[in-house]
Amino acid sequence: MAMNNPLNKKFSDLAGTMKPSAIRMLLRVTESPDIISFGGGLPNPESFPLEELKEIFEEQLKINGKKMLQYGATEGLKSLNRALAERMRIKEDIDCLPEEILQTTGSQEALYMLGKIFANPGEYVISEAPTYTGTITALRASNINMIGVPMDDDGIIVDELRKTLKDYPDPRFIYVIPNFQNPTGITMSYERRRELLEIASERGIIIIEDDPYGNLRFEGSKIPSIKSMDRDGSVVYLSTFSKVLAPGFRLGYVIATKDIVEKLNLAKQAVDLASSTISEYIAEGYVTKGYMDRQIPKIISLYRHKRDMMIESFEEYFPGDVEYTRPKGGMFTWVTKKGANTDKLFQKAMEMKVAYVVGSAFYFDESNHESMRLNFTYSTDEDIVEGVKRLAEVFRRYT
Amino acid sequence: MAMNNPLNKKFSDLAGTMKPSAIRMLLRVTESPDIISFGGGLPNPESFPLEELKEIFEEQLKINGKKMLQYGATEGLKSLNRALAERMRIKEDIDCLPEEILQTTGSQEALYMLGKIFANPGEYVISEAPTYTGTITALRASNINMIGVPMDDDGIIVDELRKTLKDYPDPRFIYVIPNFQNPTGITMSYERRRELLEIASERGIIIIEDDPYGNLRFEGSKIPSIKSMDRDGSVVYLSTFSKVLAPGFRLGYVIATKDIVEKLNLAKQAVDLASSTISEYIAEGYVTKGYMDRQIPKIISLYRHKRDMMIESFEEYFPGDVEYTRPKGGMFTWVTKKGANTDKLFQKAMEMKVAYVVGSAFYFDESNHESMRLNFTYSTDEDIVEGVKRLAEVFRRYT
Numbered sequence: 001m002a003m004n005n006p007l008n009k010k011f012s013d014l015a016g017t018m019k020p021s022a023i024r025m026l027l028r029v030t031e032s033p034d035i036i037s038f039g040g041g042l043p044n045p046e047s048f049p050l051e052e053l054k055e056i057f058e059e060q061l062k063i064n065g066k067k068m069l070q071y072g073a074t075e076g077l078k079s080l081n082r083a084l085a086e087r088m089r090i091k092e093d094i095d096c097l098p099e100e101i102l103q104t105t106g107s108q109e110a111l112y113m114l115g116k117i118f119a120n121p122g123e124y125v126i127s128e129a130p131t132y133t134g135t136i137t138a139l140r141a142s143n144i145n146m147i148g149v150p151m152d153d154d155g156i157i158v159d160e161l162r163k164t165l166k167d168y169p170d171p172r173f174i175y176v177i178p179n180f181q182n183p184t185g186i187t188m189s190y191e192r193r194r195e196l197l198e199i200a201s202e203r204g205i206i207i208i209e210d211d212p213y214g215n216l217r218f219e220g221s222k223i224p225s226i227k228s229m230d231r232d233g234s235v236v237y238l239s240t241f242s243k244v245l246a247p248g249f250r251l252g253y254v255i256a257t258k259d260i261v262e263k264l265n266l267a268k269q270a271v272d273l274a275s276s277t278i279s280e281y282i283a284e285g286y287v288t289k290g291y292m293d294r295q296i297p298k299i300i301s302l303y304r305h306k307r308d309m310m311i312e313s314f315e316e317y318f319p320g321d322v323e324y325t326r327p328k329g330g331m332f333t334w335v336t337k338k339g340a341n342t343d344k345l346f347q348k349a350m351e352m353k354v355a356y357v358v359g360s361a362f363y364f365d366e367s368n369h370e371s372m373r374l375n376f377t378y379s380t381d382e383d384i385v386e387g388v389k390r391l392a393e394v395f396r397r398y399t
Numbered sequence: 400m401a402m403n404n405p406l407n408k409k410f411s412d413l414a415g416t417m418k419p420s421a422i423r424m425l426l427r428v429t430e431s432p433d434i435i436s437f438g439g440g441l442p443n444p445e446s447f448p449l450e451e452l453k454e455i456f457e458e459q460l461k462i463n464g465k466k467m468l469q470y471g472a473t474e475g476l477k478s479l480n481r482a483l484a485e486r487m488r489i490k491e492d493i494d495c496l497p498e499e500i501l502q503t504t505g506s507q508e509a510l511y512m513l514g515k516i517f518a519n520p521g522e523y524v525i526s527e528a529p530t531y532t533g534t535i536t537a538l539r540a541s542n543i544n545m546i547g548v549p550m551d552d553d554g555i556i557v558d559e560l561r562k563t564l565k566d567y568p569d570p571r572f573i574y575v576i577p578n579f580q581n582p583t584g585i586t587m588s589y590e591r592r593r594e595l596l597e598i599a600s601e602r603g604i605i606i607i608e609d610d611p612y613g614n615l616r617f618e619g620s621k622i623p624s625i626k627s628m629d630r631d632g633s634v635v636y637l638s639t640f641s642k643v644l645a646p647g648f649r650l651g652y653v654i655a656t657k658d659i660v661e662k663l664n665l666a667k668q669a670v671d672l673a674s675s676t677i678s679e680y681i682a683e684g685y686v687t688k689g690y691m692d693r694q695i696p697k698i699i700s701l702y703r704h705k706r707d708m709m710i711e712s713f714e715e716y717f718p719g720d721v722e723y724t725r726p727k728g729g730m731f732t733w734v735t736k737k738g739a740n741t742d743k744l745f746q747k748a749m750e751m752k753v754a755y756v757v758g759s760a761f762y763f764d765e766s767n768h769e770s771m772r773l774n775f776t777y778s779t780d781e782d783i784v785e786g787v788k789r790l791a792e793v794f795r796r797y798t
Contacts, residue, residue: 010571010605011662015516018665045465053468057456066444069452069645105504105649108672116540117414134672141515141669172409206409246468248676250504263410266417270540271511272504273533276675277647 014141021137026357029350036387037355038374041182041331044306047299047377048246049291056285064281072277074265076103076253080284084253087287092214093228094237094255102261103275104268107212107240107252111138113267114208114236117260119144119172126164127175128156130334130362130371132182132210135175146364147171153325155181155188158195165203173206173236178226179214180330183362183373187328193226201234210238212252213330215296218304220328233257241283243331244296249279303331303377306384310376313388319395334359335391336371340399343369348398354390413540420536425756428749435786436754437773440581440730443705446698446776447645448690455684463680471676473664475502475652479683483652486686491613492627493636493654501660502674503667506611506639506651510537512666513607513635516659518543518571525563526574527555529733529761529770531581531609534574545763546570552724554580554587557594564602572605572635577625578613579729582761582772586727592625600633609637611651612729614695617703619727632656640682642730643695648678702730702776705783709775712787718794733758734790735770739798742768747797753789 026039060068075081081098088094104110111134119125121143127135129148139146147168149161156176165171176196178188188196200207209226227237233256240252254264268274286292310333314324324335335356342358349355359371379387425438459467474480480497487493503509510533518524520542526534528547538545546567548560555575564570575595577587587595599606608625626636632655639651653663667673685691709732713723723734734755741757748754758770778786 010517010603012515012517012519012522012571014519015662015666018662018669020665021668040470042470045469048465048468050460050464050468054457054460057460058453061449061453061456065449066447069447069449069647070444071439071441071641071646105671105675106673109670112670117411118409120411120413123411137669141666172411204409242470247470248468250671250673250675263414263417266419267414267540269420270417270536271508271670272649273507274505274649276504276649276678278678279675 014143018141021133026355029355035350035353035355036379036383036390038376038379038387039355039357040378041375042378043243043247043331044302044377047302049295052286052291052295053282056282056289056291060281060285068277068281070277072274072280074268074274075261076101076275077277077280077284080280080287083284083287088255092225094225096255099258100255100261102254102264102268103280104252104254105272105275106242106247106250107210107238108134108138109268109271110238110252110254110264111135111210112141113264113271114173115139115142115144116267117263118206123172124168125173125175126161126168126171127364128177128181130183130359130368131175131364132177133357133361135210136362136364144172148364151181151184151186153186155186155192156196158192158199161196161199165199171205173208174200175208175210176226177210177212178223179211180216180327180332182212182330183332183357184334185325185327185330185332186334187223190223193223194229197226197229197235201232205234207235208238209235212238212240212243214239215244216300216303216331217329218300218307227255236260241286244292244299245283245286249276249283251275251279251283306376306379306381307333309381309384310374310388313385317389317392319392322395331375331377333374333376334371335374337395337399338370340395341369342372345394345398349391349394352390352394354387354394356391413542417540420532425754428754434749434752434754435778435782435789437775437778437786438754438756439777440774441777442642442646442730443701443776446701448694451685451690451694452681455681455688455690459680459684467676467680469676471673471679473667473673474660475500475674476676476679476683479679479686482683482686487654491624493624495654498657499654499660501653501663501667502679503651503653504671504674505641505646505649506609506637507533507537508667508670509637509651509653509663510534510609511540512663512670513572514538514541514543515666516662517605522571523567524572524574525560525567525570526763527576527580529582529758529767530574530763531576532756532760534609535761535763543571547763550580550583550585552585554585554591555595557591557598560595560598564598570604572607573599574607574609575625576609576611577622578610579615579726579731581612581729582731582756582758583733584724584726584729584731585733586622589622592622593628596625596628596634600631604633606634607637608634611637611639611642613638614643615699615702615730616728617699617706626654635659643691643698644682644685648675648682650674650678650682705775705778705780706732708780708783709773709787712784716788716791718791721794730774730776732773732775733770734773736794736798737769739794740768741771744793744797748790748793751789751793753786753793755790
């Protein structure tokens with residue numbers, strides 16, 4: 001088939017503007033086995049409950065096989081949504097009906113569809129800066145702009161948010177990741193959550209609370225989700241099975257008012273009709289039979305150890321002027337060296353066989369070149385130590 | 400949470416125009432067990448290879464467990480794409496590289512993304528009329544218009560297509576389902592396929608050849624796919640595991656030139672990042688270990704029998720002026736009564752406890768109210784006979 005296809009001119013304007021995700025590109029580059037990669041946002045395969053999954057699959061296939069293989073409802077498996085509603089009530093103090101939940105093909109699809117239903121092309125939303133690169137990709141694909149608000153150790157700075165709202169008074173929503181944020185690992189304080197909700201509610205602005213990592217807290221007390229404080233249905237809550245079961249299922253979910261869920265349902269009919277019923281039945285078994293509650297502490301214990309390894313290696317090897325966050329959960333830490341340019345450093349790091357994600361990938365306007373995101377969950381203990389040593393060397397030699 | 404939410408005003412223009420799919424609505428109505436539904440496009444659960452799936456799942460989990468549960472590449476599992484490229488070469492005479500294949504979350508996602516990459520909002524494409532309702536839903540969600548070209552027993556009427564092209568000279572693509580079309584069950588003749596490709600190639604128009612049912616031929620000889628005659632990469636070929644394995648996997652695939660696959664890859668990064676790796680590993684086992692080749696004849700034999708039951712029941716019970724197609728494969732037949740209004744008849748049919756999909760659902764402009772689509776694969780033999788009797792009664796009493 002022709003490689004240099006004259007049919008290229010047939011592409012839409014959108015297709016012309018689409019850019020590869022920095023992280024996806026990176027994953028291709030760093031597949032080489034001699035590179036220690038802190039780049040991907042990958043769970044550790046040691047955290048996957050292989051034996052349990054075999055049990056669950058067999059049991060569900062035996063009991064529900066024919067339904068498990070058939071087309072499912074767009075909103076997801078009813079018994080799964082019921083189990084999640086119950087879990088949310090008990091564990092998260094979130095009061096929702098099964099009809100207020102919609103399963104999505106990973107949280108990515110939720111982010112994409114939320115952009116579609118809430119914003120017209122050319123409009124803008126507000127987020128933390130930095131923010132999750134997958135959200136940037138999802139919104140950019142719908143030509144939606146993002147205005148970033150700076151963070152400190154307590155999360156989004158609400159005074160800065162107020163200032164931003166003066167210049168940008170009508171954001172279509174405010175997107176935040178309050179727990180162990182991607183990419184910074186920072187957790188938003190209780191006070192900030194309350195203030196944020198107050199600001200949004202006053203102005204009738206939707207908050208999208210993305211919570212993929214909330215279950216993975218290594219220490220300290222749980223902080224109530226913004227959704228649990230929501231009184232008027234202005235918070236849309238997202239979570240996923242990718243970090244507490246496995247990403248291969250491509251199963252995320254949205255909790256929102258019925259009218260929002262109904263719009264997402266219509267969007268999903270167009271985008272992919274329904275999520276995988278096989279994934280949904282397995283997830284249902286995982287939640288309802290207690291597997292999930294037994295697995296989460298194991299994942300936490302593994303990741304806490306990995307986090308400790310990485311932070312201790314930072315302390316031991318990094319030059320004194322390199323700053324980093326000490327996340328109390330999740331998967332990432334955010335490393336900053338004032339005056340450095342991590343985009344330029346990346347090539348040097350690759351030469352030293354260590355990879356990270358450049359900080360600029362987490363800014364809609366690609367500003368900030370002083371930081372990088374490091375994942376601490378995927379690598380072996382030895383690789384964490386060795387990778388940090390290499391990174392320290394990169395900092396020392398080239399900055 | 401507030402049911403009548405003032406945040407409604409926050410929805411995008413798109414969200415305001417989204418309509419529920421006629422078929423999804425129907426599926427909700429017809430869930431009642433006393434209704435015989437010929438409505439859904441559901442495979443028969445008897446066709447699902449339950450035992451084989453248990454074997455494949457266990458083996459893949461044992462050998463590839465950790466990769467099977469991890470995030471996968473956006474384009475899909477390399478070994479699956481390799482196996483499909485090989486299969487396409489042998490079975491379909493389609494010459495493609497693994498890099499020219501992209502896995503999608505069901506064909507629905509492919510249809511949605513093809514709209515995105517080839518057409519700007521407000522532009523138009525050409526399709527058979529009637530056409531698959533899922534394609535209408537996918538394109539409508541991107542504000543893409545569809546111009547329908549009439550069909551006869553040999554598929555799209557190419558003289559009519561030429562006429563249409565005079566009024567609509569720049570369609571972003573031509574969408575067709577050549578084998579056992581949904582909804583009509585009609586198969587496009589070899590001559591029509593050649594002519595269609597010629598017309599499109601001359602004018603530099605992309606053809607999207609959707610082939611979910613090609614493997615399910617009950618009788619007669621296979622007709623070469625348009626893709627197999629493609630010389631300049633202008634044909635995008637779609638297929639799916641939904642009809643030859645099971646829909647619960649949500650696994651379809653696109654075969655196209657590398658530049659088109661790369662654009663789809665970028666779109667998929669925004670929409671859902673990647674398909675289910677679990678589904679992909681199971682599909683890979685299904686294809687490479689010979690399960691698929693053993694299963695397809697079983698499905699064909701089951702569906703041929705169901706088709707025969709339905710056509711024989713038509714012959715026995717339908718009034719003489721009711722016309723219907725006699726599909727040589729696939730899942731659907733198209734029933735027409737001149738002067739009838741099947742939208743209005745639907746209520747009567749529901750009273751008689753039998754359901755179908757109204758013909759107007761398969762027209763972008765919702766014209767044509769004389770037809771209905773009947774699925775023959777899902778119901779039991781007894782229900783096929785009884786359902787046709789009831790429909791015959793509806794025709795007799797109310798038309």
